[in-house]
Amino acid sequence: MMKILSINNLEFALSEQSMAGTLAILEMERLTDVLLMPQIVTDEHNIKFTLTGHNKKYSSPSLHLSLDAHFPTTCQRCLNPMSVRLKLEYDYLITDSELTELDENDDLDWLEISPVMSVPALVEDELLIAFPIAPTHSSEQQGECKQHLVQSDKKPNPFAVLKDLIKKSS
Numbered sequence: 001m002m003k004i005l006s007i008n009n010l011e012f013a014l015s016e017q018s019m020a021g022t023l024a025i026l027e028m029e030r031l032t033d034v035l036l037m038p039q040i041v042t043d044e045h046n047i048k049f050t051l052t053g054h055n056k057k058y059s060s061p062s063l064h065l066s067l068d069a070h071f072p073t074t075c076q077r078c079l080n081p082m083s084v085r086l087k088l089e090y091d092y093l094i095t096d097s098e099l100t101e102l103d104e105n106d107d108l109d110w111l112e113i114s115p116v117m118s119v120p121a122l123v124e125d126e127l128l129i130a131f132p133i134a135p136t137h138s139s140e141q142q143g144e145c146k147q148h149l150v151q152s153d154k155k156p157n158p159f160a161v162l163k164d165l166i167k168k169s170s
């Protein structure tokens, strides 16, 4: 069971509170479904977050969310295990009214006023959107990717094997 971390988001922003924590990937069911996760999740795979309330940063009270997440996944090019790291920053206005400020600022999101906004659910929502659909080894890790590809080239060609079988049976 995930520890329920919910806040009154308007009050949190108005009183400029902040919180920081670490969330376990395995407790995020929707996220683990999309991770293509072949590896055992280790201690280094987790989601660190900081949430800070701001009263005067924008025209409405706002929250700043900072995420540093480290996931196990599968490279979609070489199909070997790899890690994905996502470092993300978000600003949300806390408001129930339609916004004009949002139109002018693409970097701003908004959240409905809620006395029990779930912080893990917000984090999971953002990670689901940000997680790459087809993660592959990055350019710095390309060597690893190519190495694996070369190795897989050495596997017997299925058609060659078939040819041998045909020869043997004739």
Ligand SMILES: [Zn+2]
Binding pocket: 075, 076, 077, 078, 079, 080, 136, 137, 144, 145, 146, 148
């Ligand atoms: Zn790869």
